[in-house]
Amino acid sequence: MDIQSPALVTEPRPGVLLITLNRPHVRNAVDRSLAEAVDAALTRLETDTTLNVGILTGSGGHFCSGMDLKTFPAQGVPVVADRGLAGLTRARLRKPLIAAVEGAAVAGGFELALACDLITAADTAFFGLPEVARGLVAAEGGAIRLPGRLPYHLAMEMLLTAAPLPAPEAARFGLVNELTPEGEAVRAALDLAGRVQAQSHDAVLVTKRIVRDTRGLDDLTAYTVQDPISTPIFATTGAAEGAQAFTEKRPPAWHR
CATH class of the missing domain: 1.10.287 (Helix Hairpins)
Incomplete structure (x- = not known):
């Protein structure tokens, strides 16, 4: 196993780079160090010719709770250069990236998932954009991408009322490619990555x-x-x- 930093674990598989957010005590909230580590992992995915697909997931039973609000006053929004939150939300990646979601994918965490090409999720997972409840806005892709991924009125309900969306309902509307039992999202993502790698x-x-x-x-x-x-x-x-x-x-x- 290749550990890049205490906040991030990367594990190369045949043709696949598994990238795990590793701050479980804060539901993998993104601070500056984690953002820079994710950006470095994505750069590795893009430049390593032995890698075809990336998988982004989180440790401790959750995907990501978004920006770390405790470090926000001192560090600001943890964007990396012009590539957005954690070097992903505004990036122009060439290679496919799959989000494997367990537990919470909320705020910037949901925006990270929306920036991926494919999503697998446990049936106990949930998505949300609660920024308006915190005096913020979903400015790293949430307000831009979500109305194109869900029926407009459902997307606006999530954006304007901070209402969460359970993974089974997200799958029903096509936001999730594969719904799995709890703990199986990464397994499903690896299977999906294999199907991608079988193509040209x-x-x-x-x-x-x-x-x-x-x-x-x-x-x-x-x-x-x-x-x-x-x-x-x-x-x-x-x-x-x-x-x-x-x-x-x-x-x-x-x-x-």
Whole structure:
């Protein structure tokens, strides 16, 4: 096991970097040191060619309770450069990142999950954006992303009344990819990461970039942005291998 700091544990698995927030005494609230450690782990995920997918989770039965309000007066919001809370909420990651949620994912913790591409969650987990109850706003993606992930009125209820959302209800509305028994969210995330890794790595990266770069654009503009990104993939050896494997009724042999 590779421990980067007391506040964060990173564990490389085959093709996967498991990143665990490790401040269980405060439900993994993010202070400056944890933010910088997460940012470093994400940089490792992006630059290590042996890693294809990241998984973000928390220790002690909770995902993350957001910004550490006890350190906020002295440290401010624990953002890292222009990459947002914990170096994630405003980052432009190339590789897929999965949130594995147990217990509470609230405030900035929910914003970290919303910044991920996929979410697994225990059926006892819950999500929330209680910032208005603290005189704050969900400024690290909550107010921006949530109305596009849930029905508008439900998202606004969460944002304006601080109402929590149980994981089973979140799954019913498509916010959670896989609902699991308590304690199984990481296992489900590893399975999901395996399914991602079974695909063409190049095609996965290009697909994520297209989704990120065209979100919110009208169709005509979106195609204009997409085509220079997508066209080269059709001439790669990976595309040829995918077609040949389909013809020969065998699994493709992808090469990095």
